[in-house]
Amino acid sequence: MLVGDAECFKDQCTAMGMTHAFRDAELVTAALDRWLRGDASVAEAMESYESRRRSQNAAAYYDYVCTLAEMRPYRHDELQLFVALRGNQQETDRFIATHADVAPVSEFFQASNLFLLNDAAKESSAGFAIFDDFAATSRTYQQNIFA
Ligand SMILES: Cc1cc2nc3c(=O)[nH]c(=O)nc-3n(C[C@H](O)[C@H](O)[C@H](O)COP(=O)(O)OP(=O)(O)OC[C@H]3O[C@@H](n4cnc5c(N)ncnc54)[C@H](O)[C@@H]3O)c2cc1C
Structure with a gap:
């Protein structure tokens, strides 16, 4: 499982890396909890983590940061x-x-x-x-x- 900068390293211009690292940690913890309680298989739990993250619009925000970082x-x-x-x-x-x-x-x-x-x-x-x-x-x- 990839969390924070391990999953996605962005320029610091929007100063959001720590927020995203904490967000990912919270989401992955919830997913692991589902698996450990027996509510989901490990594959299902990880898939739900991944889809929750994707629903956060990560790719669009990544592109936005890249554009801002060009400082044109x-x-x-x-x-x-x-x-x-x-x-x-x-x-x-x-x-x-x-x-x-x-x-x-x-x-x-x-x-x-x-x-x-x-x-x-x-x-x-x-x-x-x-x-x-x-x-x-x-x-x-x-x-x-x-x-
Ligand atoms: C110059 C700069 C300014 C920034 N300014 C801001 C800001 O204002 N606001 C903001 O929110 N974010 C900012 N960020 C981004 C933010 O610091 C990162 O996004 C955030 O710290 C990522 O957290 P992380 O836990 O994913 O990774 P990290 O904080 O990098 O933690 C990973 C840890 O794993 C350790 N590690 C690596 N390999 C191993 C190994 N093999 N075994 C054991 N340990 C290992 C590392 O030593 C490190 O302590 C800035 C980043 C930089 C570089």
Whole structure:
């Protein structure tokens, strides 16, 4: 049985490795308990551990972390999303929950949600200088991401 970093080692940018290690330990302990009590065969118990973990959307979160870890300058639509989130506590909470793997990545980033947020963002991004000529401004970011 693979638990924590033994199963999946991720970049530290989202600081979730310990949470996942504890989560896996709890899930695998529950599975072993079922086997030791005679409620399931060892194969069934391990299979249930594996499927519980998969239901946590592990692959999607792994991809999300890999993308964040590239630390690329934000794209136009990403910046607009952050602008839209500024005035929307409910969606901000969901975004942070995604970042901390409390809510599934696929739920927040589903096309319909982004479409609605981006629609709101187009309105609220007026007045932010960076959107006046994003192409030119982002070229300077490409040269120096700390600019
Ligand atoms: C620089 C850095 C910053 C991080 N920051 C954060 C953070 O802010 N928040 C967060 O949640 N996570 C963070 N993490 C990730 C987190 O530390 C790990 O995901 C977590 O510790 C994994 O726990 P684990 O028990 O699976 O593995 P480990 O903590 O690596 O434990 C495995 C243990 O097994 C031992 N071992 C290995 N081989 C054998 C052997 N053959 N026999 C006996 N013992 C053996 C090792 O010595 C080790 O003590 C960070 C990681 C790094 C590297």
